[in-house]
Amino acid sequence: MKRRIKVIGGGLAGSEAALQLASRGFSVDLYEMRGVQGTPAHQSTDLAELVCSNSFKGLGLTSAHGLFKNELQKLGAFLMEAAFATRVPAGESLTVNRQEFAQLITKKITEHPLITLHREEVTSLEDDRPTLVASGPLSSDKLAQDLFSRLGTEKLHFFDAIAPVVEFDSINMEHAYFRNRWDKGESADFINCPLDKETYELIVEKLRNADAVEPKPFEKKELFEGCLPIEEMARRGIDTLRFGPLRPVGLGDNPETGRRWHAVIQLRKENTQGTLYNMVGFQTRLRWGTQKEIFSLIPALKNAEYARMGAMHRNTFIDSPNLLDNHLKLKQKHPDLPPIWFAGQITGAEGYTEAVATGYYAAWNMAHSLTRKDVPAFPEESCLKSLVNHLTAPNADFQPMNFNYGLLPRIPEARKSQRKEMMAQRAQKTVDDWICEMR
Ligand SMILES: Cc1cc2nc3c(=O)[nH]c(=O)nc-3n(C[C@H](O)[C@H](O)[C@H](O)COP(=O)(O)OP(=O)(O)OC[C@H]3O[C@@H](n4cnc5c(N)ncnc54)[C@H](O)[C@@H]3O)c2cc1C
Structure with missing residues (x-):
């Protein structure tokens, strides 16, 4: 019998994680407060609601975002599949009908035999189930307060004042x-x-x-x-x-x-x-x-x-470089708390695609670490691992960030005009090889 897992937040990261965990045979209790308590930005009670733009940005493989989405598709991210299924014409970008997208994910989750959806605000991290926190940039005040008091005053930010x-x-x-x-x-x-x-x-x-x-x-x-x-x-x-x-x-x-x-x-x-x-x-x-x-x-x-x-908006994100290991798991063991992983914007991964990606990554690591001792490493040259490296590498001035080419490991010998193309090819190849190896 696999252990039950608790996922806090039915947004982009939490929904992807719940579906990934359930597809690996785990029973998931997914907690989403909308339905009993709203957020200042969400409009509906659907899971995986896109709060602002209805676009996951460009698809071309020469753009960082296109490359990233291609990788997530190959890895089997459920929300990418749903985005393509509810796509609306918008040139080279992956733009979706936001209601259809959120309704499709809500249906997948509510009909999944291994996922139980609880419409409830989680106010404390205390629990005996391994937990994934994906409560997003607008985490409820009580949960934010609980995180704040357990993780330390310097380690949770409540608004974002980001420079370019x-x-x-x-x-x-x-x-x-x-x-x-x-x-x-x-x-x-x-x-x-x-x-x-x-x-x-x-x-x-x-x-x-x-x-x-x-x-x-x-x-x-x-x-x-x-x-x-x-x-x-x-x-x-x-x-x-x-x-x-x-x-x-x-x-x-x-x-x-x-x-x-x-x-x-x-x-x-x-x-x-x-x-x-x-x-x-x-x-x-x-x-x-x-x-x-x-x-x-x-x-x-x-x-x-x-x-x-540059941008300014309210944001709740933890000091991931200090708090998380490179599986997005809380490093420090707390006596009252179960093992905890984090995903989505609360880790500082900014953006819709990044939320889906970190939901996938945390769930993948959780599933492996709860069933076997050695967790296979993700390829360093992939978009996903490069983003995770940014989130967890020492950084005194840590700020949320979208995935971009600057996060991929450099190819110093490449000419500047060819560098991005070479990094894109390398990322694709290492992920393809890795997927074959994992089969
Ligand atoms: C106002 C705003 C606009 C944004 N616009 C864009 C954009 O246009 N494009 C883009 O790429 N990114 C945008 N972002 C950034 C970010 O990518 C999105 O916020 C994205 O939805 C983050 O995904 P997530 O899963 O981490 O959080 P969310 O999608 O917000 O999901 C978190 C979920 O947790 C739930 N929750 C919170 N607290 C609790 C609790 N205590 N108990 C139970 N459930 C709880 C919430 O109701 C929510 O459903 C925006 C962010 C904000 C705040």
Whole structure:
């Protein structure tokens, strides 16, 4: 007899995980609070509801998201299959009829003989069943409080103030340089993008007049108490930014004038590989197109490609690098708690496809570790493992992230123009080989 498993949250990650576990013969108790208690963003009581856009993004194999979805299809992710079954025409993207999609998943789960759906809010992690937490970015307050008190005050974030992340290969280093402020630290980890007075003032002017995304009512309080978007700082005064995140002190001089730069934008390493860089202090609510347009005025970022644009919304995510092992399992054993795995946005995996993927991955690891001693390793070059590596690698400034090419292991010998294609081919091949091996 296989053990009963508890899954908290019937969103994208929890639904995928429940179906994966049940398909491997486990009895699953799936807890979903909608039906007795709503969230500020969900509209229905259906499982796997898409809260905002109805698109899983592009399908082309040359795009990071297309590659990722292709991998999930090969691995047999149930929600990918459902997405294709409820697809609506939208060019090269996987866009679905959201009601049909959620209803199809709800039907699959409620009709599954091994899954019992409980319409109930889970308020505590205490239980004797192995548990998967997939309660999402809008986890209920009581559950968030329970997580908060058990995992420690510094380890659960309640809102998101995310700055854009740039792909290193797309930074024009002729207009940027490596240096830490006051040369502190052993290695120069920051990339500095200097601005002259004219460019700085043009950027401030554009930021002041730019279109922002209106925060939802439930986001307002946290937004303004939490931290200031860059456009808000720009509105406070022409010099506010250069006395704040863009201050040029301790970063050297302009070689042409021999005087300090007027302002400097710093980029901080986002991952250990140094393929991605975060725009320090650039949390913003500006529309994505507007962000790209304004940031292209920064000479070093004229043709930048972004792994993630800036955004602000409420978000509950744990400090995965400290708390989880690379199976997405809680590292520390707590005497009152069963073994616990996490999946979905609560791990910091941002986005619909990422939620499905981590639901698949946590369930796969759970199923193996509950039935055998050795859990076969996932291929390092796959999209899924690269995302998990980002979630669990040491990272003092951990922030949620979508899957993108910068997370795949590099191929240093590849020419820049061929790098992505080669990484995509390698990811596909290793996953194909691995699937054959697992059969
Ligand atoms: C407002 C908003 C808009 C977003 N828009 C997009 C977008 O357009 N595209 C995109 O790719 N990503 C978007 N995301 C990010 C993210 O990908 C989605 O939120 C995604 O649904 C996350 O999947 P999940 O399974 O982790 O969480 P969810 O899909 O939110 O599922 C979590 C489930 O847990 C339930 N739950 C919570 N607490 C409890 C509890 N205590 N007991 C029982 N059940 C509980 C919830 O009711 C919910 O059904 C958005 C996020 C937010 C907050």
